[in-house]
Amino acid sequence: MSGVEVVVHIVDDEEAVRNSIAFLLTSAGFAVRTHQSATDFMREASSIRTGCLVTDLRMPDMTGVELLRRLRDAGTLLPAIVITGHGDVQMAVEAMKSGALDFIEKPFSDEVLIESIRRAVNTAQIKHGNEATIEATRQRLGTLSEREMQVLNGVVSGEPNKTIAFDLGISPRTVEVYRAGLMSKMQAKNLAELVRMILSIESYKGDD
Known part of the structure; x- marks a missing residue:
């Protein structure tokens, strides 16, 4: 086995x-x-x-x-x-x-x-x-700063950088920097993988 x-x-x-x-x-x-x-x-x-x-x-x-x-x-x-x-x-x-x-x-x-x-x-x-993968994702999520979490929420909601920037009172370029940083910390290869990670955590909470 x-x-x-x-x-x-x-x-x-x-x-x-x-x-x-x-x-x-x-x-x-x-x-x-x-x-x-x-x-x-x-x-x-x-x-x-x-x-x-x-x-x-x-x-x-x-x-x-x-x-x-x-x-x-x-x-x-x-x-x-x-x-x-x-x-x-x-x-x-x-x-x-x-x-x-x-x-x-x-x-x-x-x-x-x-x-x-x-x-x-x-x-x-x-x-x-599945549980091990979810736990690893949660641990990576815990390494994000407050600002990175704010940008992440905007990204996962499907908002463009300009909208996220306006909502947070920062420049689109700064949003790009935060986005690149959080992608690296989450070990996500692309946006689709990042969204799947977050959805998997939310789905797992629902199963509980």
Whole structure:
């Protein structure tokens, strides 16, 4: 597997099931951690940055659907796969609506579970990469001066240099100097890339 290592978190109240899935996934090359209940998993969920989740649907402390809803409400929803028994399909669909990527009906083959886990891991890696890019953009944004931020806001709003200059009470040439400086600090190759950076931050805030 390429990219950042993603830990697969297995949540199931039955020890034999936890251990069986953990052995299968470890043998397939995945990094694995097991949790005996959804409550135990929730205690550390907020600190997980590069993980995906495999959870049983029916557990004594809370259902897999409840777990996903709590994770979503806490803003820490991970790429998740729900394991369900026959007759639980309606609940499994609810799990999908609550953010699960997939649900797998028992009994399932090793290949079906592993393939689903691979998709979840890939999703987690992409999510981590996006978060890292957003954080790097935010850090660069923090290096801009107040005047550079003012010019940036004008540029992203689509205003020409003359309008920005008039609004700020400076010359168009000075706007060009600030614009060149902020482009350098933001490491943007061109205007389109600069706009994409700012829009990505705003979009990410909206997702949160």
